[in-house]
Amino acid sequence: MPRLHQALVLIGLLWVGQDAFGQKLRLVGDGWPPFTDSTLVNGGLATDIVSTALARAGYASEFEQVPWARAMLGISEGRYDVLVNAWYSEERTHIGRFSAEYLVNRVRFLKRKDAAVQFDTLQQLYAYPIAVVRGYAYSKAFDEDSQMQKVPVHNFAMAVRMLAADRVKLTLEDEYVARYYLAHESAKVRNAVEFLPKPLSENSLHILVSLKNPNHEQIVAGFDREISAMKADGSYARLLKQHGM
Known part of the structure; x- marks a missing residue:
């Protein structure tokens, strides 16, 4: 086989290989x-x-x-x-x-730092208004618990601002998502709230x-x-x- 022909065949094979495996x-x-x-x-x-x-x-x-x-x-x-x-x-x-x-996505409650709220069971939270984002699923137990005082809001930013202003006692969100949005909030809001230790769900x-x-x-x-x-x-x-x- 002429060298030029061999080279063209080799280039063709390499191109086919890249097409098959480089997609x-x-x-x-x-x-x-x-x-x-x-x-x-x-x-x-x-x-x-x-x-x-x-x-x-x-x-x-x-x-x-x-x-x-x-x-x-x-x-x-x-x-x-x-x-x-x-x-x-x-x-x-x-x-x-x-x-x-x-x-791992951990859904956690947030409270005001000056609030004496504890969470081990959902029943402990029945007395507190909780800001929740419309349409979100947090956990089966929480979502289906009719005794929770859920206050629907448009998004987490609204929820955490209501919490900082003491208009609700709790809100909740995936921890990474909450930290991301808190980083974009004012220092006044960020410094007013904190996570409860126990996750609601993972x-x-x-x-x-x-x-x-x-x-x-x-x-x-x-x-x-x-x-x-x-x-x-x-x-x-x-x-x-x-x-x-």
């Missing part, structure tokens, strides 16, 4: 700062952790932010490869493969890899391996610190 994984998530938000550094804390672990496992990726319903539909149809921020549910195993836990955060991707098993295995390695070598902790956590 970017399509990451998706809804707007959920500080975890996933296209306006934040590297798409937010969760997106940064996920894309870093996948890169270490050999997968390039790109992130797109869409509403939650569209993200779930895209995973089920294979238009996206990886849902960045998923809580485990049996129903979702029919459309994707879950990774191991890579973050949910493990996972990636969900579409079953439509033929390599979903390998992607999950590589991701889990690299998350463990990142925790061991300190790079996981450095990412948390870089995102202010």
